[in-house]
Amino acid sequence: MSGPHGLPVAIAGAGSIGVAFALVFARAGLPVRIWDPDEARRSAVPRELRARLADLDDHGLLAEPAEVIAGRVDVQAELAAAVAGVQHVQECAPERAELKRDLFGQLDRLAPAGAVLASSSSFLPASSFASDLPGRGRCLIAHPGNPPYLIPVIEIVPAPFTDEDAATRAEALFAGAGLTPVRVRREVEGFIxxxxxxxxxxxxxxxxxxxxxxxxxxxxxxxxxxxxxxxxxxxxxxxxxxxxxxxxxxxxxxxxxxxxxxxxxxxxxxxxxxxxxxxxxxxxxxxxxxxxxxxxxxxxxxxxxxxxxxx
Ligand SMILES: NC(=O)c1ccc[n+]([C@@H]2O[C@H](COP(=O)([O-])OP(=O)(O)OC[C@H]3O[C@@H](n4cnc5c(N)ncnc54)[C@H](O)[C@@H]3O)[C@@H](O)[C@H]2O)c1
The missing domain is CATH 1.10.1040.10 (N-(1-d-carboxylethyl)-l-norvaline Dehydrogenase; domain 2)
Structure with missing residues (x-):
């Protein structure tokens, strides 16, 4: 399994969903950079990743050795370094509109112009935190099941201001990583x-x-x-x-x-x-x-x- 192309993917927020997404993209053969503002979370990532990969391996669900997959994940202490040169950022920070607004502001300033900025938000639509950004056309929701390496569906929810190209690129990336994207046609709280x-x-x-x-x-x-x-x-x-x-x-x-x-x-x-x-x-x-x-x-x-x- 490999993504549409090999540029790295960044994950912002290394909690339950962030670590799970790191696994999804690394399993698909992509280099992953994962960042979290909390040092304790950053240092927990390699251990948590190894444990989840070991479980998947025990169930015959890995096509490559676990250590090869884990080796694609790079934990970063700085957001700017994490997003440099990436094709896609998956935001996995807490579900608070103010926090996501501030974080998307930073991501829009720091990530390459061509990168899609996707939020894992469960309820908040992108309009509630990305509408004022210069790069709002590349912002959307990509809401996973938990954990996304076991529950394949992922809801792609563009805001009215999202470029169609950003939505189709996100869908192609996730489909290439073995997930099943479903397009939500209109922003509603909680999606489908x-x-x-x-x-x-x-x-x-x-x-x-x-x-x-x-x-x-x-x-x-x-x-x-x-x-x-x-x-x-x-x-x-x-x-x-x-x-x-x-x-x-x-x-x-x-x-x-x-x-x-x-x-x-x-x-x-x-x-x-x-x-x-x-x-x-x-x-x-x-x-x-x-x-x-x-x-x-x-x-x-x-x-x-x-x-x-x-x-
Ligand atoms: N847990 C689920 O079942 C589930 C399912 C689908 C989507 N989601 C969504 O995914 C997102 C993350 O949820 P989670 O369950 O992984 O939460 P979590 O609490 O496990 O992880 C959140 C992480 O974000 C970090 N963080 C805090 N402030 C931050 C900031 N300003 N910038 C970046 N990171 C920051 C925290 O240190 C923590 O590691 C939420 O929007 C949530 O609604 C969760």
Whole structure:
């Protein structure tokens, strides 16, 4: 696996996500420079990297010796040195708009004009901290799952001022490093990943508050229930495959129940006929109705494989 080209990548912030990104890029064959203002974090990086690489190696997930990959990561004490000559900066600092605004100001001054400046931000869009920068056209969000070397999806969220070229270059870099970029079409707090996660978590809190379930039982219903399917298919495909007649039939039969549950929580976002028709049309483009039975069987075989005892 190798990135689109071999210029170094810089990581600003060497916490959980920063160290994980160093591994992602180094695993892809790129030189990595990682910087953190905290000396304790800088000195922890080599040890943490070795431990994570050893675990991956034990699971047969490295294509090269761990020490070769670790050898590509260079810990830097100065931000200016870390970003010199890089193609991409991945900001992994704490989730605070003021801090990110200040850091992006420094990155925009110090990084080469051609470098993309990407933030790992989980909730804050780039508009909330990069809108006043001369180089705002190269700023965007690249929000990973945790850790990005195990969870491949990465959300690419351009601000209205982001150049298309910066977004496509970021996508190419991540795809070359084995991740699966998903473009978020419009800036919204929390993007897609945390909005979906948030919808579930908000309801989970309500169920515990209302005495419907224990914390353990909520987690068990997801772990031994919903999550089993979600390892293979998302919520739209789940609904599409669970109802003969597909997602339009699902919306007709189950829609009123879901609307009542939403209303209980003060939510009023009806699945209008136009919206259901759009979802149905996107689903049928992905899975023609005549392939529905075969896809249900495919899903079931995926679930069977996941249940098979380890050899
Ligand atoms: N942890 C997750 O599950 C997760 C998932 C996706 C995205 N993110 C996002 O990634 C970013 C980093 O999160 P994390 O979990 O790695 O946090 P963390 O607390 O583990 O690491 C943050 C690091 O930033 C350093 N730091 C502090 N001030 C800084 C500054 N001014 N400039 C640069 N670095 C600074 C800290 O010393 C620390 O090492 C956040 O925006 C977070 O929302 C986190």
């Amino acid at each position: 990943f945390n909005r979906l996660q948030g919808a579930l978590l908000r309801e989970a809190y309500c169920l515990v508050r209302d005495g419907v379930a224990s914390v353990e039982d909520v987690d068990r219903v997801v772990r031994d229930g919903l999550g089993r399917r979600w390892a293979h298919i998302g919520p739209f495909e789940t609904a599409d495959l669970n109802t003969r007649g597909g997602i339009a039939a699902h919306a007709e039969r189950m829609g009123p129940s879901y609307a009542r549950m939403g209303a209980e929580r003060g939510q009023d976002d009806p699945w209008t006929p136009e919206l259901v028709a759009q979802v149905e049309s996107e689903r049928r483009a992905l899975l023609p109705a005549e392939e529905w039975e075969a896809r249900v069987a495919w899903r079931d075989r995926k679930l069977m494989k996941a249940l098979r005892p380890n050899p």
